[in-house]
Amino acid sequence: MKEMMQEALREAGEQAEIKNVKQLSGGSISQAYLVETAAASYFIKWHEEAPVGFFRQEALGLQFLQEAEALAVPKVYTWGKHFIVMDAVTGTSSAHTEEELGRGIAALHAVEGSIFGLEEDNFIGELPQINGWEGSWLPFLRNKRLLPQIELGRSLGRLQSRRSEKAYRLLDHLDEWVPDHNRSVKVHGDLWGGNWLPGRQGHPVLIDPAVWYGDPEFELAFTHLFGGFSNTMYRAYEEFHPPDPLFEERKPIYQLYYLLVHLNIFGESYGSAVDAVLNRYTRF
Structure with a gap:
């Protein structure tokens, strides 16, 4: 080695x-x-x-x-x-690291694209992340994010019978909770607490990207899923991007993508979290 x-x-x-x-x-x-x-x-x-x-x-x-x-x-x-x-990224957090991180993520989300996606497919974890281009948000979310993970889950035996039915039902009714629009921005794509580090003089450094042009709320929803981000970070971010009052209603749908990714990589330990999201939006 x-x-x-x-x-x-x-x-x-x-x-x-x-x-x-x-x-x-x-x-x-x-x-x-x-x-x-x-x-x-x-x-x-x-x-x-x-x-x-x-x-x-x-x-x-x-x-x-x-x-x-x-x-x-x-x-x-x-x-x-x-x-x-x-x-090598080496450093320790300072009193300003979290605030700088929040403002930096806000600055990333201020870099607009013309459409959603990316020219090439890349990876989310070790799984393929399907990209290509789409002119509006709702079809991209449905066809390039949720559907590929649902279909992969079915092929792996992770989404069977009732779980599968609810997943497809959610796809059919996404427009009840997710508004369609055409504003895309640069996103890191895998922004959990382990994918940033304090560098020299405490300046935050981003690592392990799964990038594309997407909806900033989609990225923000993932930061809430596993924790690792402080209130200081969110306050600094919201100075530039105040939250939409309806964000909390659709946040679990955005988190579902990452839960499906984890279900497909790690198995049934994430099954109950996937079921909780599906049950919330598909009561039948």
Whole structure:
């Protein structure tokens, strides 16, 4: 493994020998390492069975976020089929980190697109995330976000009989809770509490993107699902994007996408959470 890492660093232009390798915890998909040479520190993610294009899409996603000039992302040096090499993110939170994070997410959500989606499919976790382009929000939500995960869940045996019926019924009635519109913005796409880190001087850094042009409420709903964000962050965000009074009514529908993703990756431990959303909107 160390020899493969040394070769990856050479591809990144680093000629100094590796002095220390520390495996990091927390990654459920790839192995993560902090690699130190005499010249610098690097973060290397390694996945021996990575799907085709997995690390390419991560690099493109970080570039997508960097171009928004809203929040910092790690510099990517190189990537290959099984790995990606980037700057190590090291730092501790300051008194201003959470406020800066909220304002940064608000700035990301101020970068508008012309339509919804992305030119290429990418990944949400290790699952394919279907993109392509759509001119309005409701069909994109139905056909490119919820439907692919429902169909994957059926093929994996995660959505059977009653659960499947309710999922398709919800798709048929989305317009009762979700308004259609044509305003899209840049979103990180996988913005839970583990996908940002404090960097130098406490400045927040975004990692592990699943980017596209989407509805900012969809992203905001996910930040509420597993926690990890402070009231300070939300207050700073809402200075620029005050919440819609009806957001709470549709928030669980947006969270359903991520619950289905977790159900399809991790199994029935997320089944009751999926059922709770389906039962809320499909009482039959």
